[in-house]
Amino acid sequence: MTIPKTHRKWRTRPLECWQKAKELRQRFYQDAATAREQGKTPVEGQPFVNAELLCGVGNFTTEFWTPLGASIAAASNEFSRQCINETQMRGYGCDTCGYVRNVWGAMFLNLHFLGGEFPRPDFVLEEGGSCDIQNKAGQVIAEHFGVPLFHTDLTGYFCPANAERDEIREEYWIGQTLDEIEWLEKVTGRKFDDEKFSETVKTGLRIRTLAGEVFTLNQNIPAPLDQKSMYSFFILGALVRSEQEETLRFWEMLRDEVKERVANHIAAVATERYRWIEEAPPPWYFLKYYRYMEKYGAVCVGSPYVQTIGCHWRWGEDGTYHPRENPLELGWPLNTREELIRAMFVVNRGRGGGVGRHGATPEATAERLLSMAKAFNADGAILPLWRSGIGYAFGMREVALKLTEAGIPTMHYEGSQPGDKTDFDEAQVLDRLDVFMESQGLRKLED
Amino acid sequence: MISAGIDVGIKTVKAVILRDGQILARRLALSGGFDRARSAEQVWGKVLQAAGLPPADVNRVIATGTGKWDVRFANDYVVEPLADVRAALWLFPSARSVIDIGADQARVVRFDVNGRILDYVLNQKCAAGLGTFAETMARTLEVPLEKMSELSLKSQREVLINAQCAVFAELDVVSLIHNNTAKADIARAVNDAIATKLSAMVGEITVEKDVVLFGGVASNIEVVNSLKKRLGVDLLIPEKPALAGALGAGLIAAAG
Numbered sequence: 001m002t003i004p005k006t007h008r009k010w011r012t013r014p015l016e017c018w019q020k021a022k023e024l025r026q027r028f029y030q031d032a033a034t035a036r037e038q039g040k041t042p043v044e045g046q047p048f049v050n051a052e053l054l055c056g057v058g059n060f061t062t063e064f065w066t067p068l069g070a071s072i073a074a075a076s077n078e079f080s081r082q083c084i085n086e087t088q089m090r091g092y093g094c095d096t097c098g099y100v101r102n103v104w105g106a107m108f109l110n111l112h113f114l115g116g117e118f119p120r121p122d123f124v125l126e127e128g129g130s131c132d133i134q135n136k137a138g139q140v141i142a143e144h145f146g147v148p149l150f151h152t153d154l155t156g157y158f159c160p161a162n163a164e165r166d167e168i169r170e171e172y173w174i175g176q177t178l179d180e181i182e183w184l185e186k187v188t189g190r191k192f193d194d195e196k197f198s199e200t201v202k203t204g205l206r207i208r209t210l211a212g213e214v215f216t217l218n219q220n221i222p223a224p225l226d227q228k229s230m231y232s233f234f235i236l237g238a239l240v241r242s243e244q245e246e247t248l249r250f251w252e253m254l255r256d257e258v259k260e261r262v263a264n265h266i267a268a269v270a271t272e273r274y275r276w277i278e279e280a281p282p283p284w285y286f287l288k289y290y291r292y293m294e295k296y297g298a299v300c301v302g303s304p305y306v307q308t309i310g311c312h313w314r315w316g317e318d319g320t321y322h323p324r325e326n327p328l329e330l331g332w333p334l335n336t337r338e339e340l341i342r343a344m345f346v347v348n349r350g351r352g353g354g355v356g357r358h359g360a361t362p363e364a365t366a367e368r369l370l371s372m373a374k375a376f377n378a379d380g381a382i383l384p385l386w387r388s389g390i391g392y393a394f395g396m397r398e399v400a401l402k403l404t405e406a407g408i409p410t411m412h413y414e415g416s417q418p419g420d421k422t423d424f425d426e427a428q429v430l431d432r433l434d435v436f437m438e439s440q441g442l443r444k445l446e447d
Numbered sequence: 448m449i450s451a452g453i454d455v456g457i458k459t460v461k462a463v464i465l466r467d468g469q470i471l472a473r474r475l476a477l478s479g480g481f482d483r484a485r486s487a488e489q490v491w492g493k494v495l496q497a498a499g500l501p502p503a504d505v506n507r508v509i510a511t512g513t514g515k516w517d518v519r520f521a522n523d524y525v526v527e528p529l530a531d532v533r534a535a536l537w538l539f540p541s542a543r544s545v546i547d548i549g550a551d552q553a554r555v556v557r558f559d560v561n562g563r564i565l566d567y568v569l570n571q572k573c574a575a576g577l578g579t580f581a582e583t584m585a586r587t588l589e590v591p592l593e594k595m596s597e598l599s600l601k602s603q604r605e606v607l608i609n610a611q612c613a614v615f616a617e618l619d620v621v622s623l624i625h626n627n628t629a630k631a632d633i634a635r636a637v638n639d640a641i642a643t644k645l646s647a648m649v650g651e652i653t654v655e656k657d658v659v660l661f662g663g664v665a666s667n668i669e670v671v672n673s674l675k676k677r678l679g680v681d682l683l684i685p686e687k688p689a690l691a692g693a694l695g696a697g698l699i700a701a702a703g
Contacts, residue, residue: 385571397651404566414571431513432569438526439564 007297007445010222010267017253021232024243024250029071032063033112035119041188044121044141046134049152050177051125052204052344055244056197057188063119065137067235069099072106072113073284073419079106079113080285084420095388097133098420104140123187124149125180131391150183152176154349158361170345177341194337201340203244205326207237208347210251211311212323217258218301219320219376222267223275224258227300228290229268231282234310271297271445274437276380277372278303279365279399280392281418283384292430295444296437301376304368305392312347320375362395366402373408380409380440382433389417411436449500450507452530452696453487453521455514458550458578459663460486461693462494464505468701472498473690483514491520509700511692513551522700528556528567530695535659536562537698538685544654546682547691548645548662550578555649568651573612573644578663580613580644581670584637587620588630595634599669602635616640635669642673649678659683661691 015021035042038061043054045062054060073080083105088094090108092101107118126138126149142149153176155169181192211234218225233254237247260266274297282303283289290300307313307321314324327334327343334340373381381403386393400410413432415424437443449471454461456478463473474494478486487510495502502520510518511530518524527547531554535545544557556567570577585592606628608619616637623633641664658680664670665688675682685691 412571435526435528435567435569439528439567441563 008270009297010265010270010272012267012270015225015229015254015257017250017257018229018232020250020253021236024236024247025232027243029063029068029114031061032068033114033116033119035061042119042121043123043125044138045125046127046138049125049127050180050341050344052197052200053177053181053184053192055200056181056192056194057184057190062125063121065103065141066099066134068106068113069097069102069419070281070284072102073098073421074287075113077285077421079111080419080421083109084422094416094422097131097137097388098417100133100137102419103137107141107144120145121147123147125152126150127152127154133388148187150180150187152180160361160364170342173345173349174338174341177344178337181337197337198334198340200244201344202328202334203248204237205312205328205343205347207244207248207251208310208312209323209326209329210248210255211237212307212313213255214251214258215302215307215311216313216321216323217262220262221275221377222265222269222272223299223301224261224266224268226268226290226294227278227282227303227306228287230302230306230310231287234306267299269294269297269299272299274298274380274440274442275301275376275378276382277301277369277376277378278305278382278384279369280305280384280386280396281389283415283421283424284418285421286424286426286429289429289433292433293437295446296442297445298437298442300382301378302372304365304372308350315371315375319371321372362398363402365395366399369399369403370406370408373403373406378408380411380436382411382413382436384418385412385414386417387414387423388420409436409440448507448701449505450697450700451494451505451509452693452698452700453491453508453510453512453518454527454530454690454692454696455483455487455510455512455518456549456551456692457513458582459689460490460512460514461690462490463690463693463697464494464498464500465694465697465701468698470694471500473687473693475687475689478514483517484519487514487518488520507700507703509696511696525696525699527552527692528554528564530692530699531661532556532558532562532564532695533698534661534685534691534695537694538691539657539659539683541657542659542683543657545659545661546645546649546654548577548660548664549692550582550663553577553645553648553662555652555654557652557655566652568648570648580616581637581641581664581667583613583617584620587617588624588633588637590630590634593666595638596667596669598631599635599638601631603629604632606632606636608633608636608640638667638669639673641667641670642677645670645674646677654678654680656680657683659685661685661688663689665689 040059040061043060043062045064051062080102084101086105086108087101110118112118124138124142128135138149185192312324313321316322383396383400403410413429416422449466451464459475460478461475464471472494474490476490508521510521510524511527515524531545531547535542546555553570557565582592585595608616660682665684
């Protein structure tokens with residue numbers, strides 16, 4: 001596609017730190033796949049587990065099954081199909097989370113998507129939340145390999161924030177995490193290194209605040225980053241945790257580069273004339289739809305899904321988003337295990353309901369999207385309807401109604417699940433995108 | 448100025464030629480398989496013949512429909528909701544909402560007096576309520592599609608079938624046949640199911656009067672009556688509801 005110079009409104013250039021991000025991601029997966037060869041111990045974990053604790057008991061690599069499931073879907077539809085079929089042939093329903101069917105399938109086939117065998121973990125860490133399937137995903141893995149499992153119960157509730165419930169929720173989680181430390185000592189036969197743990201937690205807090213800085217910079221016009229690129233970054237230090245110090249340096253580098261792009265009006269998309277937001281995980285097997293939208297000069301500038309998981313931010317009274325001060329910056333005492341664990345909870349799990357979007361009522365989700373649309377200067381919103389992955393589909397229609405009433409055009413597309421391409425009709429989705437854009441008076445910017 | 452619109456759907460191809468914004472000729476034919484480009488050219492040839500014009504005399508052609516990209520002779524393309532809105536306003540200046548039910552796509556669009564789209568909804572993956580659903584049910588009943596409406600008028604008894612899924616609905620129909628349910632009753636149930644599904648879709652946006660109905664399914668009187676009852680509004684239906692998309696595209700072509 002050739003876009004005439006007349007349509008280019010902004011300067012653009014590739015991100016200088018892109019290669020570094022790729023290296024970190026690649027290294028994470030390679031480390032997980034080749035852990036034992038490197039003398040590390042592999043652990044399987046659900047994304048929100050307390051990976052920081054592992055630093056206190058030794059040299060571990062953690063493979064998180066949500067990013068792995070998404071990566072399988074993104075890397076190879078053929079392999080994903082193989083994994084999904086293998087899982088379903090063993091009796092698991094087709095409405096089981098697509099990520100989990102990918103991961104279980106890879107495990108049953110004993111294949112890793114980067115080649116070689118599926119790494120056999122020494123133990124499994126699992127944390128429940130409002131995602132019903134992921135609450136049990138670790139159990140299947142632990143039973144398959146015959147290894148120990150520790151399950152942390154993360155409670156949530158679907159109603160407006162309640163301080164009393166939040167306190168109980170927080171204390172319950174902290175208590176379990178303290179138990180988890182003792183369990184790790186027993187299972188690994190090692191003494192927990194509190195100093196190492198403290199360092200890791202504090203580095204993690206800094207990473208999340210830096211990520212908050214980066215993502216909130218996308219409120220600027222033109223957007224310095226596009227959502228597709230943000231997907232490559234957001235899990236670094238959040239769902240993909242390895243080499244924390246190097247990850248911290250990466251975020252500092254990215255923050256500085258994005259600030260410079262904002263100062264010099266360097267855009268992610270040179271033809272930016274339409275900004276849109278989204279919610280929920282995207283179809284990982286069809287990320288080219290972001291590039292398709294760019295044919296209209298449309299750039300996705302943010303998603304509460306990404307920002308909630310990947311960073312620590314807050315809504316300001318000025319109507320914009322800001323990086324939220326972390327416990328380090330707020331001067332919280334961070335000396336004892338309990339104090340450090342509480343800081344982890346506040347930053348990674350959040351107060352006020354549930355985990356990110358999962359804990360929000362449709363009204364709260366709609367308010368959040370509306371506030372984001374205003375702060376990020378969004379012209380429209382694209383909201384998927386996932387048939388499994390129902391936590392994200394819950395209330396999405398009501399959210400769309402609310403946005404439309406507020407003057408934000410919205411469209412839906414359907415699919416099975418972000419990690420499962422079954423029932424996803426590429427042609428139909430592209431057609432819908434054309435209708436969405438042209439109904440707003442926008443044609444493609446092509447010769 | 449001579450303009451034309453061509454609407455390439457999954458089942459049929461429709462073409463309309465206009466001179467100075469007035470209809471000169473129109474044609475509809477079955478798509479005839481996978482080669483939609485060829486089907487489009489064949490219908491194009493027929494409508495030109497009906498208009499008594501050589502192709503070169505047509506100043507501008509705009510294509511719409513799911514197969515619009517296959518129309519190699521089109522000067523431009525337009526998405527279906529825009530074509531619908533243009534046709535609705537031309538046919539009925541008081542129109543402010545249009546429902547178009549095709550073989551594989553249904554849409555409801557609300558617009559203002561200038562034809563600016565205010566809100567719209569498209570069917571998602573579900574085929575229930577669409578033309579293909581009606582065809583499948585007619586085939587299962589061994590009744591020509593165009594006879595389904597007439598047959599349902601002879602119904603003596605209300606029966607229910609699953610309105611949510613075309614596959615489940617077909618199984619329901621087979622069960623009813625095996626239970627010796629009268630075909631007329633089943634035909635009426637099918638029409639009701641289509642209207643139920645469509646009215647649920649219409650309910651997703653706030654339609655504004657006057658409401659226009661386009662698409663092949665608009666020729667089924669029973670579905671239309673059932674839909675009117677459920678929606679509580681009267682529906683304006685043009686003489687040839689299936690050709691509305693092509694008409695709209697032709698009107699957009701005329702506007703330049």
